[in-house]
Amino acid sequence: xxxxxxxxERARIEVTAAIKDEARKQLxxxxxxxxxxxxxxxxxxxVSSALYRYFPSRDELLTAxxxxxxxxxxxxxxxxxxxxxxxxxxxxxxxARWVAVACAxxxxxxxxxxxxxxxxxxxxxxxxxxxxxxxxxxxxxLVLIAVVEDAHREVGLALPPLAEELRPEAERLAAELAPxxxxxxxxxxxAAWSQLFGLVSxxxxxxxxxxxxxxxxxxxxxxxxxxxxxxxxxxxxxxxLGAAGAANTESAAVRAQR
Amino acid sequence: xxxxxxxxERARIEVTAAIKDEARKQLxxxxxxxxxxxxxxxxxxxVSSALYRYFPSRDELLTAxxxxxxxxxxxxxxxxxxxxxxxxxxxxxxxARWVAVACAxxxxxxxxxxxxxxxxxxxxxxxxxxxxxxxxxxxxxLVLIAVVEDAHREVGLALPPLAEELRPEAERLAAELAPxxxxxxxxxxxAAWSQLFGLVSxxxxxxxxxxxxxxxxxxxxxxxxxxxxxxxxxxxxxxxLGAAGAANTESAAVRAQR
DNA sequence: GTCTATAACGAGATAGAC
DNA sequence: GTCTATCTCGTTATAGAC
Numbered sequence: 001x002x003x004x005x006x007x008x009e010r011a012r013i014e015v016t017a018a019i020k021d022e023a024r025k026q027l028x029x030x031x032x033x034x035x036x037x038x039x040x041x042x043x044x045x046x047v048s049s050a051l052y053r054y055f056p057s058r059d060e061l062l063t064a065x066x067x068x069x070x071x072x073x074x075x076x077x078x079x080x081x082x083x084x085x086x087x088x089x090x091x092x093x094x095x096a097r098w099v100a101v102a103c104a105x106x107x108x109x110x111x112x113x114x115x116x117x118x119x120x121x122x123x124x125x126x127x128x129x130x131x132x133x134x135x136x137x138x139x140x141x142l143v144l145i146a147v148v149e150d151a152h153r154e155v156g157l158a159l160p161p162l163a164e165e166l167r168p169e170a171e172r173l174a175a176e177l178a179p180x181x182x183x184x185x186x187x188x189x190x191a192a193w194s195q196l197f198g199l200v201s202x203x204x205x206x207x208x209x210x211x212x213x214x215x216x217x218x219x220x221x222x223x224x225x226x227x228x229x230x231x232x233x234x235x236x237x238x239x240x241l242g243a244a245g246a247a248n249t250e251s252a253a254v255r256a257q258r
Numbered sequence: 259x260x261x262x263x264x265x266x267e268r269a270r271i272e273v274t275a276a277i278k279d280e281a282r283k284q285l286x287x288x289x290x291x292x293x294x295x296x297x298x299x300x301x302x303x304x305v306s307s308a309l310y311r312y313f314p315s316r317d318e319l320l321t322a323x324x325x326x327x328x329x330x331x332x333x334x335x336x337x338x339x340x341x342x343x344x345x346x347x348x349x350x351x352x353x354a355r356w357v358a359v360a361c362a363x364x365x366x367x368x369x370x371x372x373x374x375x376x377x378x379x380x381x382x383x384x385x386x387x388x389x390x391x392x393x394x395x396x397x398x399x400l401v402l403i404a405v406v407e408d409a410h411r412e413v414g415l416a417l418p419p420l421a422e423e424l425r426p427e428a429e430r431l432a433a434e435l436a437p438x439x440x441x442x443x444x445x446x447x448x449a450a451w452s453q454l455f456g457l458v459s460x461x462x463x464x465x466x467x468x469x470x471x472x473x474x475x476x477x478x479x480x481x482x483x484x485x486x487x488x489x490x491x492x493x494x495x496x497x498x499l500g501a502a503g504a505a506n507t508e509s510a511a512v513r514a515q516r
Numbered sequence: 517g518t519c520t521a522t523a524a525c526g527a528g529a530t531a532g533a534c
Numbered sequence: 535g536t537c538t539a540t541c542t543c544g545t546t547a548t549a550g551a552c
Contacts, residue, residue: 036542036543036544037543037544037545038542038543038544039542039543048543048544048545049545049546049547052545052546057544057545058543058544058545
């Protein structure tokens with residue numbers, strides 16, 4: 001009995017995976033807007049009505065693809081944070097981790113551009129994301145926050161001051177997303193989060209064609225500077241911000257500690 | 259005869275405009291992937307074959323929409339640069355112009371989100387952008403460069419040093435895009451260009467839902483910081499970067515002057 | 517209970533004959 | 535330009551296999 005159920009469940013999981021794989025192929029070929037249950041079924045040698053045992057609607061299939069894409073890129077980011085620069089707790093090590101997370105996101109996007117477009121590109125017409133996508137969608141952002149939290153705990157942050165008018169927003173953001181961080185850094189982190197995806201999107205979507213050529217080092221350099229905008233410090237020898245931060249961040253740092 | 263031709267040409271222009279307007283409506287409703295000449299024709303009370311007298315193919319219609327969108331946002335950016343802060347040549351005035359250009363881009367995107375998605379969102383499956391889109395696509399970037407060029411000429415730039423490995427890329431970028439600027443600033447400008455659209459895309463595409471609430475001031479603040487990364491200076495009283503830049507940018511500035 | 521297959525609806529796209 | 539016959543699509547109801 002349990003063996004039977006086990007076999008059934010395994011079969012169900014396999015068919016579900018096959019459906020999603022085929023759907024991803026169609027995503028690449030035709031785009032999310034034209035994803036069709038019938039075409040997926042046809043390609044799998046099934047009948048379209050049979051798919052409804054696995055996904056109650058086309059939109060639910062889309063949701064599954066979206067959630068898996070968010071989870072996949074989120075996992076890549078988490079793995080990069082865990083793996084890279086495990087050894088150091090020096091300021092530069094935290095910046096290296098930040099860069100590693102960003103490079104992992106970019107690498108994932110380059111490897112799976114159509115899934116990237118699904119989650120970070122134009123919204124799919126007629127589709128509204130359900131609650132289930134919210135948590136996976138924030139995983140990459142949470143990794144970035146975690147990197148900054150580590151740095152804040154171990155070596156402190158060098159932050160530019162925050163405009164007064166953004167105080168309430170910063171307090172709210174920090175309370176919701178990063179209770180362990182000073183509110184002033186919440187705004188730069190959210191900004192850097194979106195700017196990181198600006199860099200990736202421009203590369204993936206072709207905006208850098210005929211413009212940027214040395215893309216690896218360009219990206220690496222840009223996200224390193226992004227890391228500085230959230231208060232991460234590079235080696236003192238290298239950065240204006242690093243040197244300047246050390247010299248005049250007393251006020252900002254004091255303020256960042258609240 | 260010339261009157262007749264004038265009338266004909268006027269009619270042709272009007273019909274062409276009507277086609278594009280209707281196509282834009284469909285863009286909003288169904289997305290670029292599903293833009294269909296037939297549906298446009300139906301809505302206009304024409305027959306699909308008649309449209310081919312105005313646009314030789316669906317892709318050419320798409321190209322026209324893309325070019326007009328790029329031109330429209332580029333014009334908004336150019337107008338913002340011309341109009342705003344005309345009075346000042348102080349460092350803060352240049353930063354204000356930078357912010358104004360960014361806000362113009364964002365305002366345009368908020369007003370025409372579907373056209374924004376057409377040009378800065380996921381590529382349309384099966385469509386490859388022809389040469390004709392390249393120049394319009396670079397207009398916003400050129401405006402940003404112009405703002406920085408003005409600042410460089412009038413008050414100088416405060417730049418962080420550039421990684422050695424990016425030297426060749428920076429020289430090439432500067433030679434192609436901004437002959438009037440020191441190469442070191444070319445890389446930050448291109449980065450800021452893409453990051454600006456990261457901010458806008460996250461707002462337009464819904465990534466900021468349930469995250470950022472005070473969006474106007476958040477954006478304003480973020481692009482002001484972005485302006486600093488390309489060497490624009492704020493008021494000395496306000497920014498860490500401003501004060502720090504004044505103090506220790508001798509080396510960077512010397513270097514930026516080559 | 518779990519799944520697949522058949523058939524159908526209403527809507528829209530498409531190709532070709534006229 | 536018009537009309538029609540033939541495709542596609544998402545979705546459901548129903549019947550039958552395991």
